Amino acid sequence: xxxxxxxxxxxxxxxxxxATGSGKTTAAQRIAERLGVPVxxxxxxxxxxNWMQRPPEEQIExxxxxxxxxxxxxxxxxxxxxxxxxxxxxxxxxxxxxRWFSLQRLVRRTVRRVASREELFAGNRESxxxxxxxxxxIVWHFRSWRNKRxxxxxxxxxxxxxPVLLVRRARDMEKWIASV
Numbered sequence: 001x002x003x004x005x006x007x008x009x010x011x012x013x014x015x016x017x018x019a020t021g022s023g024k025t026t027a028a029q030r031i032a033e034r035l036g037v038p039v040x041x042x043x044x045x046x047x048x049x050n051w052m053q054r055p056p057e058e059q060i061e062x063x064x065x066x067x068x069x070x071x072x073x074x075x076x077x078x079x080x081x082x083x084x085x086x087x088x089x090x091x092x093x094x095x096x097x098x099r100w101f102s103l104q105r106l107v108r109r110t111v112r113r114v115a116s117r118e119e120l121f122a123g124n125r126e127s128x129x130x131x132x133x134x135x136x137x138i139v140w141h142f143r144s145w146r147n148k149r150x151x152x153x154x155x156x157x158x159x160x161x162x163p164v165l166l167v168r169r170a171r172d173m174e175k176w177i178a179s180v
Contacts, residue, residue: 010035010180011090012071015162017155018095019148020141021106027093027173028075034180035073040066042076044121051124051135056080089162093176094152096168099145106141 014031016024025041032039045062048054054062063081066072067088077085095102112118113126120126130136156164167173 011163012037013067013088013090014073015077015085015089015092016073016075016095017077017092017148017152018097019099019102019145020137021109022095022097022102023105023170023173024095025075027095027177028073030177031093031180032073034177035071037071037073038069040072040074041121042074042078045081046078047122047124049122049124051130060084086162092152092155092162092164093173094156094164094166095173096149096152096166097170101170102145103138103141106138110137 012035014028016028016031018024025043028039028041040063045059045066046054059078060081063084067074067085074085110126110131113120114128114131117125126137131138133139152164152166155161156166165176167176
């Protein structure tokens with residue numbers, strides 16, 4: 001983990017990216033609060049009630065409108081609209097944690113949400129049935145983890161990509177947030 005210039009002004013358009021369960025939303029909310037900029041939640045753009053995925057063209061319209069404000073923290077970028085966001089990003093904060101770490105966070109969060117019946121975006125709630133189904137967020141973690149890790153590392157290696165802060169440990173993320 002490194003920051004190119006500690007004297008440079010704080011980035012004002014930050015994309016958090018990482019595996020499902022890595023803590024992107026929580027980190028995005030904390031960074032947004034510290035910087036005093038709006039937070040954009042990808043799941044609010046991507047999902048409709050009853051776990052129906054919003055059509056990709058609508059997602060693109062919503063993200064274009066959301067990032068037009070100039071300052072924002074985005075807690076993820078769906079593949080359908082990464083191409084819209086990346087040209088506007090000042091910094092990608094890539095949560096490149098080991099699989100076991102993000103998976104244990106995800107399982108704890110999912111069980112808590114199921115037990116509490118916590119309402120999520122678009123009125124959706126997680127359930128035991130959904131948690132144990134083929135459409136489970138836990139199954140999604142296994143399907144997407146490797147690709148997300150490859151994407152983060154490819155961005156970090158690409159000189160034409162926005163700057164990437166590759167974070168491999170949660171304690172390093174905590175230190176970075178405190179320094180913003």
